[in-house]
Amino acid sequence: MLIPAAVLAVAVEQEGVIDNIFVSPRVHEATGGLVVLAMLVTTGWVGRLALANRPIEGGARVSLIVTQILLMVQALIGIKLLDQGLGVLQLYIHYVGGLIPLGLFVAAGWVSWRDPAVRTRAIAVLSVIGTLSAGMAFVIGRAYVQGGL
Secondary structure (H helix, E strand, O other): OOOOHHHHOOOOOOOOOHHHOOOOHHHHHHHHHHHHHHHHHHHHHHHHHHHOOOOOOOHHHHHHHHHHHHHHHHHHHHHHHHHOOOOOOOOHHHHHHHHHHHHHHHHHHHOOOOOHHHHHHHHHHHHHHHHHHHHHHHHHHHHHHOOOO
């Protein structure tokens, strides 16, 4: 998905200095939508594998990796927005809810799973929780930006 230049709204006073780069909240909103979409795809894919008692491999593994990268990018954009003084009145649950999915994936990586099918089921459950959390954070964030909170 291409993000229009007007949405990015990047202004640089000194080239190469990240503190002088302005990131529009619309970028955070757009990547938030991508995060929710990626979480839904990953949860559906891993859930199907769990129901079939199959291990996570191939495309499902790629989906998990892409989702985790999007979650990290989203968190970094959110931190940059806070650095710019935006979102300081945002509900705390938005921050926590946005980080929960990444935390769940990290925690799942710490466990040594002996049975690949058990690992798939566990990650499927964590993905469902993560998807609900990411969805909640997205809805709360949009309501804040639109002045509803």
